[in-house]
Amino acid sequence: MILTDISISNFRNYDSLELDFHPKLNIFIGANAQGKTNLLESIYFLALAKSHRTTKDKELIRFEQEEAFVNGHITTSYSTLPLSISISKKGKRAKVNHLESSRLSQYIGHLNTVLFAPEDLNLVKGPPQVRRKFINIECGQISKVYLSALSNYQKVLATKNQYLKQRNPDEMMIEVLNEQLSGYAATIILKRAGFIKTIGEFAAGIHSDISNDSEALKVEYAPNIKYESDDPEGLVRELRILFAEYLPREIERMQTLIGPHRDDITFSINGFDVQTYGSQGQQRTTALSVKLAELELIRKEVGEYPVLLLDDVLSELDENRQAHLLTSIRDRVQTFVTTTSISDINHAIMDDMKAFRVTEGQ
Ligand code: ATP
Ligand code: MG
Structure with missing residues (x-):
C-alpha cells in the first residue's frame, strides 16, 4: 500500500500544505519543534481517525482555528482511493472515495499504518x-x-x-x-x-x-x-x-x-x-524489530504491507543498523522517517528517496 500524496490544513502547526510522496522512502528533516512528528501524526490520523499521542482530538486543530482537514490518496495493488478526514467542534467526518462514512469503523482500515515512536522503547x-x-x-x-x-x-x-x-x-x-x-x-x-x-x-x-x-x-x-x-x-x-x-x-x-x-x-x-544486559542500541533495535514484525502480521491478514512511520529512530542506531533498516524495509514497505539532522542519514540510502525540510510548519 502506498500513500501517494497528502494535503493538510489547520492541522497542529500546519496552515496548509500539500506533499507528494516517494513510493519507498520519505524523510522529514528539521530542528526540534518544527512539525516533523505532526506530519507523521497527520498520516496516522488519516489512517486511524485518531492521534497516537493524544485522545483529545481538539488538540489537533491549529490554534485559533475551527476545523482541521487531512486528505490523501492511497494506492494498493488493485485500486486508488481518496481518503479524507476532518475534525471540528461537531466531531469527526471521514470520507472514502468522497462518500461520507456513517461510522468511523467503516472508514478505518483503508490505510493501514505501523508507527514506531520513541516511547515504544x-x-x-x-x-x-x-x-x-x-x-x-x-x-x-x-x-x-x-x-x-x-x-x-x-x-x-x-x-x-x-x-x-x-x-x-x-x-x-x-x-x-x-x-x-x-x-x-x-x-x-x-x-x-x-x-x-x-x-x-x-x-x-x-x-x-x-x-x-x-x-x-x-x-x-x-x-x-x-x-x-x-x-x-x-x-x-x-x-x-x-x-x-x-x-x-x-x-x-x-x-x-x-x-x-x-x-x-x-x-x-x-x-x-x-x-x-542490552545496550541502548540493542534495546532500541529489539523494540523496533518487534514493532516491524507487525508489518508482516498485517500483510498476512490484509494481503498488503501497511505504510511505516518511524519517529526519531535514526539517532540511536549506528550507520550500519540505519542502512540495513532502511534498505531492507523500503523495498517492501513505504516508509516515513523523521530526523533532526541530515548527517543522521547514511549515504547508502540517499539515492532512492525523497527528503523534506520541515521549518515552522512549512
Ligand atoms: P522534535 O524534533 O522535538 O520531536 P518535531 O518537529 O517533531 O520536534 P512536532 O511535535 O511535530 O515537532 O511539532 C511541535 C510544534 O507544533 C510545537 O512548536 C507546538 O507548539 C506546535 N503545535 C502543537 N499543536 C499545535 C496546535 N494545535 N496548533 C499550533 N501549533 C501546534
Ligand atoms: Mg518529534
Missing part, C-alpha cells in the same frame, strides 16, 4: 503491563475469540478479587468463579503463545537483518502459569487444579495470585536478557 525497558497491553492490542486485532476471552477474564477476575477482599469470603462462590477463569485463561494463554511465536519469528528475522546477522533475537512468552498441555481441554483441567491449589493462599493474601494477568514476554540476544 518501553516495550523492552518498561514494566510487564506495557508488554501485556501490546499483546492484548495485537492479539485482539487478529482474534475476536481472544478479545472476548480477555474481557470476560478481566470481569470475572475483578469479581473474584472483590470476594477475596471480604472478611469471610464465600469459598463456594470463588470456586465457581475459578471454574469460569480456567476456561477464559486457557484461551488467552494458548492464543498468546501462538501469537508470540509468530511475531517472535518475524522479529528475529528483522533483527538479524538490521544487525547484519550478528545478533540472534529470541522473543519468548513468559506465562505466569507454567503449563504442559497445548490443547484447550487439557489446559483447562490443569488450570482448575492449580487454581484450587492456590485458593487457601489467595484467601490469606486477599488477592488472585496466579493467572495470565501476570504474564510477560522476554527478549534475549545471543542468549542474554536484553532488558538487563
Whole structure:
C-alpha cells in the first residue's frame, strides 16, 4: 500500500500544505519543534481517525482555528482511493472515495499504518503491563475469540478479587468463579503463545537483518502459569487444579495470585536478557524489530504491507543498523522517517528517496 500524496490544513502547526510522496522512502528533516512528528501524526490520523499521542482530538486543530482537514490518496495493488478526514467542534467526518462514512469503523482500515515512536522503547525497558497491553492490542486485532476471552477474564477476575477482599469470603462462590477463569485463561494463554511465536519469528528475522546477522533475537512468552498441555481441554483441567491449589493462599493474601494477568514476554540476544544486559542500541533495535514484525502480521491478514512511520529512530542506531533498516524495509514497505539532522542519514540510502525540510510548519 502506498500513500501517494497528502494535503493538510489547520492541522497542529500546519496552515496548509500539500506533499507528494516517494513510493519507498520519505524523510522529514528539521530542528526540534518544527512539525516533523505532526506530519507523521497527520498520516496516522488519516489512517486511524485518531492521534497516537493524544485522545483529545481538539488538540489537533491549529490554534485559533475551527476545523482541521487531512486528505490523501492511497494506492494498493488493485485500486486508488481518496481518503479524507476532518475534525471540528461537531466531531469527526471521514470520507472514502468522497462518500461520507456513517461510522468511523467503516472508514478505518483503508490505510493501514505501523508507527514506531520513541516511547515504544518501553516495550523492552518498561514494566510487564506495557508488554501485556501490546499483546492484548495485537492479539485482539487478529482474534475476536481472544478479545472476548480477555474481557470476560478481566470481569470475572475483578469479581473474584472483590470476594477475596471480604472478611469471610464465600469459598463456594470463588470456586465457581475459578471454574469460569480456567476456561477464559486457557484461551488467552494458548492464543498468546501462538501469537508470540509468530511475531517472535518475524522479529528475529528483522533483527538479524538490521544487525547484519550478528545478533540472534529470541522473543519468548513468559506465562505466569507454567503449563504442559497445548490443547484447550487439557489446559483447562490443569488450570482448575492449580487454581484450587492456590485458593487457601489467595484467601490469606486477599488477592488472585496466579493467572495470565501476570504474564510477560522476554527478549534475549545471543542468549542474554536484553532488558538487563542490552545496550541502548540493542534495546532500541529489539523494540523496533518487534514493532516491524507487525508489518508482516498485517500483510498476512490484509494481503498488503501497511505504510511505516518511524519517529526519531535514526539517532540511536549506528550507520550500519540505519542502512540495513532502511534498505531492507523500503523495498517492501513505504516508509516515513523523521530526523533532526541530515548527517543522521547514511549515504547508502540517499539515492532512492525523497527528503523534506520541515521549518515552522512549512
Ligand atoms: P522534535 O524534533 O522535538 O520531536 P518535531 O518537529 O517533531 O520536534 P512536532 O511535535 O511535530 O515537532 O511539532 C511541535 C510544534 O507544533 C510545537 O512548536 C507546538 O507548539 C506546535 N503545535 C502543537 N499543536 C499545535 C496546535 N494545535 N496548533 C499550533 N501549533 C501546534
Ligand atoms: Mg518529534
